[in-house]
Amino acid sequence: MMSSSPAVSVRDLLVERGGRPVLHGVTFEAPRGSVVGLLGPSGCGKTTLMRCLVGVQTVKGGAVSVLGEPAGSPGLRRRVGYSTQSPAVYADLSVGENLRYFASVLGAPRGDADRVVEEVGLGRHRDQIAATLSGGQLSRANLAVALLGAPELLVLDEPTVGLDPVLRQELWELFRELAERGATLVVSSHVMDEAGRTDRLLLMREGRVLSDSTPASLRASTGADDLEEAFLQVISQRAGSPT
Numbered sequence: 001m002m003s004s005s006p007a008v009s010v011r012d013l014l015v016e017r018g019g020r021p022v023l024h025g026v027t028f029e030a031p032r033g034s035v036v037g038l039l040g041p042s043g044c045g046k047t048t049l050m051r052c053l054v055g056v057q058t059v060k061g062g063a064v065s066v067l068g069e070p071a072g073s074p075g076l077r078r079r080v081g082y083s084t085q086s087p088a089v090y091a092d093l094s095v096g097e098n099l100r101y102f103a104s105v106l107g108a109p110r111g112d113a114d115r116v117v118e119e120v121g122l123g124r125h126r127d128q129i130a131a132t133l134s135g136g137q138l139s140r141a142n143l144a145v146a147l148l149g150a151p152e153l154l155v156l157d158e159p160t161v162g163l164d165p166v167l168r169q170e171l172w173e174l175f176r177e178l179a180e181r182g183a184t185l186v187v188s189s190h191v192m193d194e195a196g197r198t199d200r201l202l203l204m205r206e207g208r209v210l211s212d213s214t215p216a217s218l219r220a221s222t223g224a225d226d227l228e229e230a231f232l233q234v235i236s237q238r239a240g241s242p243t
């Protein structure tokens with residue numbers, strides 16, 4: 001389900017961190033109801049870009065519009081879900097207690113805590129104290145917090161890190177289902193085999209978007225079957241062309 005007004009519109013975004021430029025004029029759009037992947041090597045600016053979408057990053061220039069409002073507007077608080085790479089949950093509470101707590105803080109409907117626990121496949125661990133969860137279980141508990149209240153935009157920073165291939169596949173199926181229900185997802189990943197599951201794919205490097213395309217057109221334009229190879233081709237094409 002895609003409508004003409006994009007869920008996210010980023011124009012000429014400039015960000016400095018620690019006195020150094022880390023985003024050099026990033027521009028892209030995320031159509032509503034789509035899954036947009038942010039891929040690129042460690043340190044290329046994925047997290048910084050996501051922080052701009054949720055409105056917690058000071059920006060030097062450019063514009064970020066989210067669901068028709070400037071990023072970070074108070075009206076967006078419940079319409080945008082964000083999961084960071086560090087756990088949001090309290091270590092000394094159970095999974096269920098954590099989610100009931102965050103649901104009440106967010107004003108999410110009753111029953112939402114149970115719904116999201118099932119969605120991320122943690123039903124059997126509902127009563128387990130968060131400190132005793134495995135790394136993959138903890139990252140799914142973290143993701144569950146972002147799903148509370150069924151936000152229209154989900155910004156997920158490496159949600160599948162540390163998960164085995166079966167769980168990664170299940171989570172990408174969940175992302176697809178959420179998009180089919182109308183949500184927009186911006187998901188970062190290091191893992192190229194996940195890139196093929198996106199509707200749009202942004203390849204980033206050193207604070208710039210090298211390619212903004214669909215997986216199919218990226219394969220077609222580079223002649224590479226696998227997206228890792230396609231990314232390398234884009235980098236070498238860029239290296240050979242004047243900027």
Ligand SMILES: Nc1ncnc2c1ncn2[C@@H]1O[C@H](COP(=O)(O)OP(=O)(O)OP(=O)(O)O)[C@@H](O)[C@H]1O
Binds near residue numbers: 017018043049
């Ligand atoms: N608080 C900070 N102060 C100074 N520089 C920072 C700060 N946070 C990040 N940076 C720098 O900004 C750049 C982009 O970092 P960012 O975390 O956005 O990258 P990333 O693509 O998300 O990396 P990763 O995949 O490793 O999480 C990096 O060069 C990083 O060193």
